[in-house]
Amino acid sequence: MPEMPEVETVRRDLHRRVIGRRIDAVHATGARTVRRTSPTIVRDRLIGRTITGTSRRGKYLIVELDDDQWMLVHLRMSGQLILCDGDAPLANHTHVRLRFDDERELRFVDPRTFGEVVVVDPANLPIEAPDVAALGPEPLEIERRDFDRIIRGRRRMLKAMLLDQHVVAGIGNIYADEICHAARLRYDRAGDSLSTRQVGALHNAMQSILSAAIDARGSTLRDAQYVDLGGLAGGYQDRHAVYDRAGLPCKRCGRPIVRVVGAGRSTYFCPRCQR
DNA sequence: AGACAAGCCTGTACGC
DNA sequence: TGCGTACAGGCTTGTC
Numbered sequence: 001m002p003e004m005p006e007v008e009t010v011r012r013d014l015h016r017r018v019i020g021r022r023i024d025a026v027h028a029t030g031a032r033t034v035r036r037t038s039p040t041i042v043r044d045r046l047i048g049r050t051i052t053g054t055s056r057r058g059k060y061l062i063v064e065l066d067d068d069q070w071m072l073v074h075l076r077m078s079g080q081l082i083l084c085d086g087d088a089p090l091a092n093h094t095h096v097r098l099r100f101d102d103e104r105e106l107r108f109v110d111p112r113t114f115g116e117v118v119v120v121d122p123a124n125l126p127i128e129a130p131d132v133a134a135l136g137p138e139p140l141e142i143e144r145r146d147f148d149r150i151i152r153g154r155r156r157m158l159k160a161m162l163l164d165q166h167v168v169a170g171i172g173n174i175y176a177d178e179i180c181h182a183a184r185l186r187y188d189r190a191g192d193s194l195s196t197r198q199v200g201a202l203h204n205a206m207q208s209i210l211s212a213a214i215d216a217r218g219s220t221l222r223d224a225q226y227v228d229l230g231g232l233a234g235g236y237q238d239r240h241a242v243y244d245r246a247g248l249p250c251k252r253c254g255r256p257i258v259r260v261v262g263a264g265r266s267t268y269f270c271p272r273c274q275r
Numbered sequence: 276a277g278a279c280a281a282g283c284c285t286g287t288a289c290g291c
Numbered sequence: 292t293g294c295g296t297a298c299a300g301g302c303t304t305g306t307c
Contacts, residue, residue, distance in 0.1 A: 001281060077281050112303040263298050
């Protein structure tokens with residue numbers, strides 16, 4: 001499940017390996033993947049373009065083109081970006097292929113087809129990609145004071161706010177649970193019940209967990225949905241303190257981790273460490 | 276064989 | 292009434 005650390009890992013790989021490459025051919029065969037526009041539009045906007053940079057907003061990967069357009073990629077649950085030789089065998093569920101001038105290909109592979117690829121004019125972002133324009137601040141950039149104001153100004157559950165891309169952009173189910181555990185706060189604490197000190201701990205946990213996850217090249221779970229640009233797994237899953245560890249001992253206190261289900265999603269936490 | 280994994284949007288219902 | 296909030300449903304396929 002690619003979240004911000006996984007997307008950032010792919011972005012950094014991409015940045016090192018495709019800057020300056022020209023797109024000579026485009027195969028956009030997965031209509032659902034390019035649903036925001038169409039296969040024809042995606043192809044026409046990409047052919048002949050040279051990649052000039054990369055960036056990221058939340059879980060959106062941004063590939064910057066020489067005509068100032070952006071190719072936006074969202075991996076959602078099962079999307080993968082793979083860079084390989086143009087003659088490498090095609091994986092199942094390959095929906096978009098960009099052939100570069102050096103014969104390599106960037107491929108978007110996505111079994112569940114929740115992910116998407118779209119080419120937009122960033123000057124028209126609120127029109128062409130309103131969801132991207134509406135994203136909240138980056139979790140590694142937001143100041144403690146601003147974070148405090150947002151979190152403590154609402155009654156909502158802590159985890160719901162961490163997951164809300166308008167509040168802070170890039171956190172998903174795995175890191176939300178890990179951050180709450182590191183901050184020693186229950187997932188269901190109401191924002192306005194937290195002290196300044198507790199939100200400070202949350203801010204610190206958010207930045208340290210996400211930074212450590214980026215350093216470890218992200219989390220690859222048993223289903224191996226997330227791999228990096230070269231198809232390799234990340235390393236942060238071995239350091240998860242709570243996620244997918246129901247019944248296993250808490251790494252801090254030794255008591256069993258509990259799994260609860262709310263709104264159709266699993267939450268893992270330690271009832272002793274998190275209050 | 277069916278539960279489960281989950282991001283994100285939409286629609287709906289609820290409580291204060 | 293209205294706002295903020297919570298959650299089910301929809302979309303999807305591979306895995307256990």
